[in-house]
């Protein structure tokens with residue numbers, strides 16, 4: 001069994017805790033305490049390899065704080081989370097992406113997936129698919145559109161991340 005830790009990063013209120021809770025326990029939590037930062041664990045089988053994932057649901061307010069820097073140093077894979085209903089949260093992802101490459105020494109091989117949340121809130125959507133396609137191509141990163149509430153596409157980004165980590169960190 002392979003053991004990986006992944007860090008969930010993104011602006012406040014985008015749905016990091018809801019996404020994590022749906023993935024870990026298959027529940028939807030409406031009002032998760034925004035200040036709670038917690039580590040969870042579950043197993044996930046990807047392409048025949050059983051992995052144990054430690055998922056850190058962060059609650060940092062400032063993307064340039066020293067705590068984030070420490071998480072990035074220690075993290076092997078990253079879920080960069082924004083809300084499809086909040087264009088500004090995508091800029092936070094852009095800053096986090098740059099911070100990760102800076103901390104990791106500019107390697108383009110850092111396992112990262114970008115997750116857009118709240119896909120169910122169709123009428124509040126602010127980030128069009130064309131923007132996502134353009135950024136995915138420019139950054140060379142996979143994007144996923146999800147809903148923790150409706151349980152849409154929750155495991156897929158984690159599976160993608162595991163594939164990237166298995167390839168980036170072959171058997172120790």
Ligand code: GDP
Nearest residue numbers: 012013014015016017018030032118147148149
């Ligand atoms: P965090 O600060 O990034 O951890 O965000 P939370 O997980 O606490 O979610 C912030 C708010 O968005 C809460 O009111 C959630 O109920 C709501 N939310 C999170 N994910 C979804 C989703 O997929 N659909 C909808 N409709 N609301 C969501």
Ligand code: MG
Nearest residue numbers: 016017034059
């Ligand atoms: Mg939270």
